[in-house]
Amino acid sequence: MTCMLKKMLCASRCAEMLESTQIEFEAPTGEYYFNYYEPVDWLETPAAIVQGTNAALVGETNGNIIVAFRGTLSSFGTLEDIFCSIADWLEDFNIQLVPHHGVDGKVHQGFLNAVQTIYDGIINEIEKLGSDKPVYITGHSKGAAMAVVFAALWHADNRPAPKGLNVFAAPRSGDKEFIAKFPYTIVPFQYIYDVVPYLPPFGPITNDIIDLVERLCDMDKESLIAKLQKDYEYGAYQTIQLIKENEQIHEISGNNIFEEVIDVVEMAWHDITDVTQISDQHSLDKGKGGYYGAQYK
Numbered sequence: 002m003t004c005m006l007k008k009m010l011c012a013s014r015c016a017e018m019l020e021s022t023q024i025e026f027e028a029p030t031g032e033y034y035f036n037y038y039e040p041v042d043w044l045e046t047p048a049a050i051v052q053g054t055n056a057a058l059v060g061e062t063n064g065n066i067i068v069a070f071r072g073t074l075s076s077f078g079t080l081e082d083i084f085c086s087i088a089d090w091l092e093d094f095n096i097q098l099v100p101h102h103g104v105d106g107k108v109h110q111g112f113l114n115a116v117q118t119i120y121d122g123i124i125n126e127i128e129k130l131g132s133d134k135p136v137y138i139t140g141h142s143k144g145a146a147m148a149v150v151f152a153a154l155w156h157a158d159n160r161p162a163p164k165g166l167n168v169f170a171a172p173r174s175g176d177k178e179f180i181a182k183f184p185y186t187i188v189p190f191q192y193i194y195d196v197v198p199y200l201p202p203f204g205p206i207t208n209d210i211i212d213l214v215e216r217l218c219d220m221d222k223e224s225l226i227a228k229l230q231k232d233y234e235y236g237a238y239q240t241i242q243l244i245k246e247n248e249q250i251h252e253i254s255g256n257n258i259f260e261e262v263i264d265v266v267e268m269a270w271h272d273i274t275d276v277t278q279i280s281d282q283h284s285l286d287k288g289k290g291g292y293y294g295a296q297y298k
Contacts, residue, residue, distance in 0.1 A: 003040040006297035008062060009139035009167050011037045012047075012069035014285045016144060019049055019056045019071050026058060036287045041067070048129075050122040055115045055147070057140075059126035065135045065164065066127055070151070072142030072170075098176050098234065103157025106179030106236070108150055112143075116150045123151070135164035141285050141292075142197060145171030149187060156184045169292055170197050170283055173235035180236035190242045190250070192291040194273065194282035209270055244295045 003011075014037040018029055026049040028038050047060025047067075056071040098107035127136060138155075140148035145168035152166050153175075167188045173180075180187075191198040240254035273279060281289040 003042065004297050005065070005137065005165065006167055008041045009067060009069070009137055009165070010141075010169060010285060010292060010297070011040045012058060012060070012067045013072070013139050013141040013144060013169060015041065015047070016056065016058045016069040016071040017141065017285070019051060019058070023049055023051055023056075025049055032287075036293075048126045050119045050126065052118040052122070055118050057119055057123055057144075057147075059123055059130070061130050061134070065137055066130050068123055068127070068136060068138045068148070068151070070140030070144035070147040072140060072144035101154070101157070104153045104179070105182035106176050108153065108175040108179055109146070109173075109235075112146050112150045112174050115143075116147050116154060120151065120154060132161075136161075137165040137167070138163050139165075139167050139169070140171075141169045142283065143172070145169055145189070146174040149174045149183075152185055152187075153179070153183065169285065170195055171238070172197060173237060175236055176234055177236035180239060186240075187238055188240070188242060189238045190244060190292065190295070192244045192282055192295075193246060194270070194278070195290060195292075196270070196273075196279055197283050212270075244291045246291065248291055248294050248296050250295055250297070 015026070015029070018033070019026060026047055028034060028046060041060075042062045044061040044063075047058040047069075050057045050059060058067070058069045058071075060067055097110045099110045099113065100107050101113060138148045138152050140146075148166065148168050149171065152163060155163065162185055165188070166185050167190070169190045170192070171189045189198065240252060243251045243253055245251055273282075282291070284290050285292050287293045
């Protein structure tokens, strides 16, 4: 039987198959069925909650409910695509950190707005399946940030604590107070070669991101670096599940979390020589990066 963490990863990958105009989710075929749909062991085809570019799947597996938010960073053509996608979230998609009723600290307004467009639909589907069942919340990339924001709103509505909040390759979604006072345990998984969870960059990691740009970026380098050097005032997750090259998972936590991880990350990123490597390392797909093959328990 597939462990719950692997089910959540596969559910997140299923969510990424949703199209913006899709009303119902259709089970994939071929290798996508066997690699991502079948391992979740959905009781029935999960419900698709779609509103423009924002989407999630809600379904049941072995008496548990999974809410999986769709990410948008599955593949990139160039290094500029990667960093400019992040910059778009930050600058064009309501960068402001804003308060919200019942939530400590401030949250990224763009991710908040995205969650709010599908929040009621998700709640309705959960209630159809049975509000007394354990709920697991997950997502990949942008979907991971949305999962965290959704959990904050879930708590503000005085709903029972989710059984798990496990996210993959999550950008940061709120300020330091938002993270420090978050009501649930956030379990973020990050592959050692994946750059995206460290965006927007902060502290000593900024120089390593800029080094990647210097080495691999051919166009508009100065403008890109200027964006990366801005202080966005986001809070970092207080515990990281770092997936190493051997697919083992190493938990790192504490006040000096990034001092502990930076040497390892620097060595890994030094080996990145091509932009397609960045896209592959960020992917949930089997055979790419380290997320799919990690030793989840």
